[in-house]
Amino acid sequence: MVEDSTRCLRRIGFSLAPVVLALAGCTAGSGEGLDAGGRPISGPPAGNSDFQEIQDTIFTPICTVCHAGANAPVGLRLDAANSYAMLVNVASVEAPGTLRVNPGNPGASYLVHKIEGTAATGARMPANGPPYLSQAQVDLIRGWIAAGALAAQQPGSVLLVTSSIPGPAETAPSGTNKLMLVFNAAVDPARANVNSLELRDATDQIVPIASAVVPPGRANVVEIALGAPLAAGSFQLAARGSGPAPLADMAGRVLDGDADGAAGGDWLIPFDVAGGTR
């Protein structure tokens, strides 16, 4: 009995060897049909703004091996859907007194410290370097920050919402009292106001919006402050491309809310707010 189980255990042990050897046989992909970030090529190429270039040539191909998903180091996610919102005007975790990206001020941006290797804390990025970023890549990031750290500008003749916090169908943390919209072009600050947006709860009641502004140095963004933290439940935010007070960009192009390629229509973002406890 004891002998039997010992023999059995030994056999299990022995069978580990071929498994390990099999793992050694896995090979790399050919990259067919993929872009440099390893994602399937689809649709027209994204715009050619500085931030888009940084995303496509640095963040996605180099940084997202680590900085993606729920377990991203120090909570910093650098994938295309999150990088802008997690960097610009967000305090660093390692050096809480410094912003990750301080628009207009590359020298006071923790992101720059980390890629140049002068950060107060931790390793130079990318942490699996060398190689680290080339001078040209560092300069691209420095230049983007110096010019105000604008969000990506997508090509096209219409104004579009490119991302939001919370995103469509996402769940925002409990106590959420701020929302954010990011556009493909600079928004006309005079036309971004409480009348150009509408927030409704699950019972279709209007939830008051305290203010909606284009923050200084971030022309592509509209920040929305609510009068009070949202209660748990479902909500829908509408960015107006129709009605008396539609959003428009600096060239006077009205928001293409229904994304049909022509101005007009409301951009709808349904989202949930989490409860205080689970």
Add this chain to the structure above:
Amino acid sequence: MSSRRMFTRCGVVALLLALAGAAQAEPYLAAQMGLKCVQCHVNPTGGGLRSVFGNAYAQTQLAARRIGGDENLWTGQVMKFLSVGGNARANWNYSEVPNQSGANDFAVEEARAYFDFGVIPNRLSVYVDQRFAPGNSTNLEANVRFWLTENTMYVKAGRMYLPFGYRFEDDNAFVRQLSGINMQAPDEGVEFGIEGGAWSAQLAFSNGTAGAPEVDEGKQGVLRAEFVQSAWRAGASAALNHTEGGDRQAVGVFGAYRAGPVVLLGEVDLIDDDTIGDGGRKLLASLAEANWKIAPGHNLKLTHEWFEPDRDVDEDEQTRTSLVYEWAPIQFVQLRAGVRAYDGIPQNDQQNRTQGFLQLHGFF
């Protein structure tokens, strides 16, 4: 096994562990000797400060050569209730990326010190892992460890590295990057552990923020269990990180097999992360490693890793193959030399880079 032989065996492991680095344990060394991490580290999940036992035998048993006599044995205990340890790695790194000119630099890879205040000997400790380079002094581990029953059951609370898979020395291994659980990214929480017979098991709950302050109600739970025999070992880990933005699940299996002077190690981790891209992604990473102990103090390590960034996308896989030589000429010193070749999709230069390094590693 006689207690004397047991003693010697553990000493050998202790030294090997020590040689591999105080901060970064090397699972193959434990596998080589058929012992558990807790045998020679004060931290039951391995890595960091070594125990008195580990330290003493580290010096008397195994470097290629030993300088000095028994009267000057370093035990790590500088005072009755305080043990200290540390390590420093100085590197010369070289890298080559397609379409770029090569680069090389000298760098302090890391310098760390460990303190263990054993306020109630063998039962209650306060443990600190402090990194002094790169960057300013940073705390990476600070926790209280209480053995509910001596040597078999403990609870640990505070800042710590979570238990998942094998704690390889190389934090840049695909499996370590993917799990997000490595020795650069501690988390805050509580861990329960059992060390019983051939079993070693841990259950931990943490913020799940990889070192960032908690932002939501969601927490991370991690479970790891390993069955250890003298010639082989196998285990599994699972983690669920629940966040407001979605869940991230990880499961993994790992194991090792020893045949004479060669130790084979393997780990496979599968991650299902709702929080990446639209609708989430499934990722997979594996590692296969062979360690050959050529002679006392000499180890040759060949590692092949594989990474699948999205199981729904074809032809996006990456590999990383490393050959590392480790030589311990005298106690407390290790010289390492290695090359790592990455292979990925041709349109991404970074995924096709080659790295080389020479490392002088000192520790105590």
